[in-house]
Amino acid sequence: MPVPANQALFFVALLPDERIQQEVTEFKQIAAEQFSSRHALKSPPHITIIPPFKLSNEEATTLPETMSVAASRLAPFPVQLQGFDHFGRSAARNRVIFVDVVIDEALRRCQRVTAEVFYQQLNVQPDDRPFHAHMTVAFKDLQRQVFRDAWAYFSQLPYEREFTVNALTLLKHNGQRWEVIFNAELGG
Template sequence: MQKSQNLFFIALLPPQEIQDYANQIKQYFADQYASRHAQKSPPHITLQPPFEWLDENVPALEACLQEFASRQKAVPITLSGYGAFVPRVIYINVVRNPELLALQAALMTHLQRELAIVDKVSQTRPFAPHMTVAFKDLTRQNFKAAWPEFQQRELYFEFTADKLTLLRHDGRRWNIKAEFSFLSS
């Protein structure tokens, strides 16, 4: 019998009102620039990029994340303006801070040590926290049209991230599988 593997990733999700705002931006990209791919996941800050995991081992993954999260303090998050990975990605800029960088590094180390989950790409470049609003199906031409419009656009939110979110791909889109609360302060 073939064992079923699925794609998962681990992220921080902003509060609902910020998700609603980011989803309006994603919808704008879908309407104005035919870029719909970012709509396949809730607005998020990726901490652990997508990885394959056996369905039967999900309880072990969830237990590992619960154990990790229970020892973490809530992290202050500031979203300020927009950024881009030229030539295909536009995102809401996440201001780097020591708490966020430490959380991400600790999670990667924990997953590698406990479950042998390793993202090769992340090991070769620094963590660049961001919240994608357009990518993959944003053409180079549409990127060139959209980026000047968003480059100077103002946006500012602050929130406290107090839980990790595990997302699972169902073949079409990413859905929340489980959430793990941080240590209450």
Template sequence: MAKIIGKYFIAWIPSSEVIAKVDSIKNSLKDNFGLKYALKSPPHITLKMPFSWNEAKEHLLIQNLQKFLSHENDFTLDLDGFGKFGKRVIFIKVSRSEELVQLQSRLVQHCKQELKLVKELSDSNYHPHMTIAFKDLKTRAFEEYWNYVCKLTFCQQNQTGKIVLLKKIENSWSFFENLKSQDTLIL
């Protein structure tokens, strides 16, 4: 039997209320400008960049990550306003959270040591954000996109919703497994 390698990443997923608001913005960008690539994944904040894993050993990956995350504390995140990375990405800003930065650092280190996953450059230069447009942004029209987004408002405070494992299925990222949730949120 051939080994099947899947693509995965680990992310924080907000409450269903925030998901609906972010999806509304993504859909607005699609309707107004044809920007649809960001709709291929649910609203999230990446904690561990995409990696490859043997599908036959998914249960070991899930057990390992759930055990690691069971010792992590919950925290509040503030999502406020918009930002950009050059003319490549437009995102919702995540206010500085030392708890999030420390969790991401511990998780990446755990993944490197225990799961033998590669530490990506963006794992080291962590800048938490929630992407709303990328990849299909056209440089010549970027100012038009940016001006449109700057007229919107976005301000939400969220307890840690879920930390999940997402899997690439048919060119889209899908929820695969819940790794940690906070009981007080209904998602």
């Protein structure tokens, strides 16, 4: 997604605690070393709430306020991670492997409320795809011919964790990778 000089690329996410970030990063490193899928390493482990969007540099100055408004309408809530899954059942779409996230009403509400605030305050258009919370391990750079081996590896790993979401996190693309630039504490 090319970004003009007077704009920047952002997204809003939920980040797990440090231990889970380390564990999921290790999964990403396995995907990179054993299956040549490195793209997922360009961002910290996260659950996307608002997918990447462009804003002018002027509009971006209001992002902390917008994040705080959305966060103030939400209370901390638990998130469960349960095993691995992948997108698509056809060979043409099998390129993204992820840690699966149990989607419950609290997570749906978080996504819905945040999307509404971003649309109302910044005219960030809601994603037209259904919300499918996940933490990417191997991305679209996973070659189709390698997918079967990668999926055989990850699908057999047991992985169940839970963490409490306490903040919405804003990330900005620096031209190379995604960086955390702001956290808005939930409830306040």
